[in-house]
Amino acid sequence: MLTEQQFREEIKVFVEKMRENKLNWQLKENGKYARESHLETLSDGRNVSADVHILYNSTYQVPTLWFNYFENNGTPIPFDTVVRDILKISESEESDSSIRQRISHYEHPILGVLYYNIHPCNTSNVMKELKTEKGYLISWLSIYGQQINLKMPDFSKLQ
Amino acid sequence: MDYEVSRKVWESQVPVQFTLQAGGPLGDPLPFYTMLPRFTYLALALPKALSSFNRRDSGDPILSEKVWLEVNGSPVKMYVPIGVIYDQANLLENDAILEISVKTTQPPETFQMVDPDMVKAMFMQTVKEADYLKTKSDITNSMMVDEMPQLWRSITNNNFDEYWTMVQKLMDPKDGKDFTHVPLRVYVKNQPFKQALITLKHPNGSLRTIGEAVSDVLQLSPSSEASTPTSESSASSGATTSSTSPNSEERRLISHGIDIPAHTPLIFASKNLSYPDNFVHIVIASN
Numbered sequence: 001m002l003t004e005q006q007f008r009e010e011i012k013v014f015v016e017k018m019r020e021n022k023l024n025w026q027l028k029e030n031g032k033y034a035r036e037s038h039l040e041t042l043s044d045g046r047n048v049s050a051d052v053h054i055l056y057n058s059t060y061q062v063p064t065l066w067f068n069y070f071e072n073n074g075t076p077i078p079f080d081t082v083v084r085d086i087l088k089i090s091e092s093e094e095s096d097s098s099i100r101q102r103i104s105h106y107e108h109p110i111l112g113v114l115y116y117n118i119h120p121c122n123t124s125n126v127m128k129e130l131k132t133e134k135g136y137l138i139s140w141l142s143i144y145g146q147q148i149n150l151k152m153p154d155f156s157k158l159q
Numbered sequence: 160m161d162y163e164v165s166r167k168v169w170e171s172q173v174p175v176q177f178t179l180q181a182g183g184p185l186g187d188p189l190p191f192y193t194m195l196p197r198f199t200y201l202a203l204a205l206p207k208a209l210s211s212f213n214r215r216d217s218g219d220p221i222l223s224e225k226v227w228l229e230v231n232g233s234p235v236k237m238y239v240p241i242g243v244i245y246d247q248a249n250l251l252e253n254d255a256i257l258e259i260s261v262k263t264t265q266p267p268e269t270f271q272m273v274d275p276d277m278v279k280a281m282f283m284q285t286v287k288e289a290d291y292l293k294t295k296s297d298i299t300n301s302m303m304v305d306e307m308p309q310l311w312r313s314i315t316n317n318n319f320d321e322y323w324t325m326v327q328k329l330m331d332p333k334d335g336k337d338f339t340h341v342p343l344r345v346y347v348k349n350q351p352f353k354q355a356l357i358t359l360k361h362p363n364g365s366l367r368t369i370g371e372a373v374s375d376v377l378q379l380s381p382s383s384e385a386s387t388p389t390s391e392s393s394a395s396s397g398a399t400t401s402s403t404s405p406n407s408e409e410r411r412l413i414s415h416g417i418d419i420p421a422h423t424p425l426i427f428a429s430k431n432l433s434y435p436d437n438f439v440h441i442v443i444a445s446n
Contacts, residue, residue, distance in 0.1 A: 058355060074269045
């Protein structure tokens with residue numbers, strides 16, 4: 001569990017640490033959320049842009065990962081392409097409906113448009129099992145960031 | 160829960176007109192008129208409108224995954240209950256028709272097309288979130304795998320009896336415990352919905368009213384904070400300047416097409432006036 005105040009403090013430190021590690025995170029909207037963008041390559045070789053946000057979820061009182069992928073003209077990439085090419089979840093591993101129970105579109109609380117989010121309903125249980133001495137958000141992202149193949153710093157070297 | 164109130168809420172409908180500007184040699188098809196339950200979603204109602212347009216013989220049929228919808232010149236959220244969209248469109252005074260244009264053109268940049276599967280997934284996430292607020296997920300965790308889909312089915316089949324069976328489980332916990340927080344979303348013009356942790360009672364034990372709860376949400380919601388929307392944050396949402404919300408005396412609280420008295424106990428609203436997603440949806444209007 002993280003209070004909104006704690007989140008605001010943590011997210012500042014988090015963004016600084018990421019930038020020290022040459023990862024392009026930025027604070028947005030007076031520190032309400034952090035944003036990162038990068039390119040992803042689809043299986044047909046096309047590049048699409050990924051937009052990743054970390055927001056505070058007041059219901060579950062945990063951080064939540066919001067993300068979406070866009071073509072050059074701004075069209076969002078369809079769900080099945082995202083699952084297959086970017087999240088790289090194979091059909092044999094998981095059915096479509098079970099993925100949708102973990103990851104689905106939801107209205108972005110600040111932008112007011114649909115983004116994907118990793119459902120935060122189990123986050124606080126997961127976080128109970130984790131050591132957080134390097135910072136709550138760093139530990140949290142080490143679990144949730146890899147679910148969307150987010151580029152992460154070398155955690156063993158992080159101060 | 161009150162059976163009569165819940166049934167009335169379930170049975171309320173809104174008049175909707177779908178129009179299609181297709182161009183083409185035959186001109187535009189006739190508009191499609193229908194009455195839609197307030198609890199349903201445009202993503203579910205769209206196929207019927209399209210099959211009416213497709214009935215005439217003028218080339219390729221229009222497919223639901225290729226179209227998007229517009230109300231008053233802005234893209235409309237096909238995953239928000241139709242009753243909420245109607246209440247936001249400012250039509251209540253004369254029971255006017257909600258006019259929806261079906262667009263086959265390229266949607267605005269970053270606009271996400273919505274299909275019924277997506278709406279179902281979002282609905283499930285919303286019901287779970289509501290239960291987390293109410294009971295820390297006690298009820299949904301103890302439900303059988305097929306119970307939540309049953310709630311969704313009651314919407315797609317317009318089946319009140321099935322809905323009533325399910326919603327009582329979600330709204331009247333067997334252990335009789337009070338809700339921890341109340342699922343409430345508040346809509347201010349041209350802004351994303353607002354939500355915050357709102358308890359049922361004041362610290363002194365007296366019941367919180369819906370008017371007080373709305374004031375609290377408007378104050379506490381992260382999207383309310385004196386924010387300066389950047390060009391990016393208003394991407395495709397059509398959001399413009401942060402319109403100041405009317406103060407509590409001038410404020411009208413609209414849900415299901417009626418003015419909800421501000422002194423209504425929040426718990427009554429939650430149990431009886433929630434949409435099937437288990438949230439109370441209040442649209443703010445000014446006098």
